[in-house]
Every structure is written in C-alpha cells, then in structure tokens.
Amino acid sequence: MRIIISVIFLLISFTVIAQEPGKKLQETAKSMLMQGDFDNAVAILETAAKQAPADISIQKDLAYACYLKRDFGKAIQIGKILTERADADEQVFQILGLSYKATASYKEGIKLYKTALKKFPNSTIIYNELGELLAMDNAAGEAIEQWEKGIKADPNYSNNYYNACIYYSKTANWIRVALYGEIFVNLESFTERTTDVKKAVLNAWQKLFLPAIIPQQLKNNPSVFEKNALQILEKIVPTVTVGFQPETSTSIRSKWVLDWFKTNTEFPFTLFNQQQYFIREGLFEAYNQWLFVEPVNQDAFNVWKNTHPKEASAFESYQKTRLFKMPVGQYYFSK
Secondary structure (H helix, E strand, C coil): CHHHHHHHHHHHHHHHHHHCCCHHHHHHHHHHHHHCCHHHHHHHHHHHHHHCCCCHHHHHHHHHHHHHCCCHHHHHHHHHHHHCCCCCCHHHHHHHHHHHHHCCCHHHHHHHHHHHHHHCCCCHHHHHHHHHHHHHCCCHHHHHHHHHHHHHHCCCCHHHHHHHHHHHHHCCCHHHHHHHHHHHHHHCCCCHHHHHHHHHHHHHHHHHCCCCHHHHHHCCCCCHHHHHHHHHHHHHHHHCCCCCCHHHHHHHHHHHHHHHHHHCCCCCCHHHHHHHHHHHHCCHHHHHHHHHHCCCCHHHHHHHHHHCHHHHHHHHHHHHHCCCCCCCCCCCCCC
16 A cells, blocks of 8 residues: 555656646755755756746746855846736845845835835835835935834734834834834844844833933823833832842833733733733743843843742743734834
8 A cells, every 4th residue: 555655646746747847956956055055056946947937936046046146146137027027926026125235236126125015015024125225225214114114014023123123222212122122032032133132122221210211202202102101111210229220120110011001901012911921920020031131141140040940940931832923903103
C-alpha cells in the first residue's frame, strides 16, 4: 500500500510540475537565496521566467533576488514592469520600493508608494515604507502621518509603532512614546529593537514625572484619550518625591491603571486591559521589571528573578503562551 501511495504522490508531483512551468526551478532558486548564492539564484530564476513569463511569483522572486544581489538597476527594471500588471500585489510595490530606497531614489519611491496606496488603501506595510522614505527625504512631518495611518489600519504591525516611537522621542511627545513604545515591546518582545524601545519608554515615563512637563504636554493639543491619561498622571506626580524609577514603577503604574478604569470606561484599550490583568494576577511587578529594569540593569533584574522565582516563572510562561493583539478600532490618537 505504501508503494502505491508513493507512486501516486510522485505522479501527482510530476503532473503539478508539468502543469506549472518554472516552479521546480523557482524552488531551487529559493533554496539558493537562503544560502546566499544570489548569482545562481538570479540565473535560475531568469530561466524559470522564460518558461513561465506570466507567472508573477517567479518575476517577483527574480526582482527580489536582483535586489539581494545588489543589482538594483535590474531589480527596478523588473519591478516597474510588474507594478503595471493588474495582478500586482503589495509585495511587488514593496520590492521595487526597497530598490529605490537602496539607491536613495526617495522621490521615485514616494511616488510609487502613493500609487500603491490608491490600490491598497489599508496596507500598513506600504504606510510604513512610505513613512520611512519620507523621513529619509527630510519630510518627517509627513512621515509620521503615514505611520499613524498604518497604526490605525493595522494595529498589530510593529514597524509603524517603532518608527512613530522614534519620531515622538525626537519631538518630545512623551505620552505617545510611552504608549506606542509599550505596545511595540508587547508585539515584538524578543528582538534587538525591543531593548532600545524599552529604554525609550522608561525615558518617556521619567520625563513625564519632571516638574511642569505634563502641563506642557497638555498644551500640545493631545487627543481626548491622551488628555485623560495625562490628567490622571498629573495627580500622581506630586505624590512621588524621587521621580519615576524602574524599581518603584509598579506602585506608580498600578495607581495609574486603577484610576484610569475608574473614570475612562468609554475608551476600551487592550494595553490597559493587559496591565489590569497583570495587577489582578499578581504579575504586574514581573512585567514592570521586564519592561523597565531589564534594559538598564540586567544584574538587578536577575537578582529580582532569583528572589521572586514564582512570579518570574509565571510571567515567562505568560509571554510564551499568550499572544498580544491590539484590535482594530482602538485608535484614539486623532486630535
């Protein structure tokens, strides 16, 4: 029976290959790309493209292989043709955009992505890429508009939060750094960027506890949601004599979260719901240690874990088994 099944499988495989010219070569080329053999991958994909000139997936792989090979001229040539096709998807525009970015052709890339958004108005990836090109073209004010649109369109794509966090750190919008940065590290918890954003979040909280900072933030015309968050903090700040410190962050933020839920039921916000859950389950200290202490004092974080093994283990288990997701519709940052 196994022999019969194997023969049938092989016949099906040969049939698929026969019906889809170029596919076998495409798979071979993908393996070479993963191995870093860009020259041979390009050569094989060129052959596959001749066998199946209408197959856009092969053409996309060829354009991307040329990009990886740093043959940007050829990648752009192929990409331009692909973007004119009716079946061009977001990836087609992104691959061409990467080549424009690599050659510092920012104006061309910006024009490309604006065209892409007419076809894909909810593409969070395109919003992010357009924002990055605008920033590179010294149009940071326009760039943040794109990252905000990307966050609104898909609140679970981390790159828009990352870029927005960097922008708001430079413009001293500390409440958005605090909120966007914390959402980012929950979406992307274990990458090299996570540590940098954790430090930015800590810096934002420390800035918010400096004298006169919150009144200044309130003058910057925040959204109603942000205004409410700042006003709660404004009442807490005078009660903290040493400012915001990583080691005492749990008690300060616990009060902030509890006060929020007393007065702001019209703004359901998953980040705050998670914080409330941590408080209820006894995990909030572990979370704040991970968020604020670990990025600036690994030794102190290790000491805390060793003296609180139960809480540390429970929080690590939570991180491994729960996926943080922000639902669409919880965007409260429009002024």
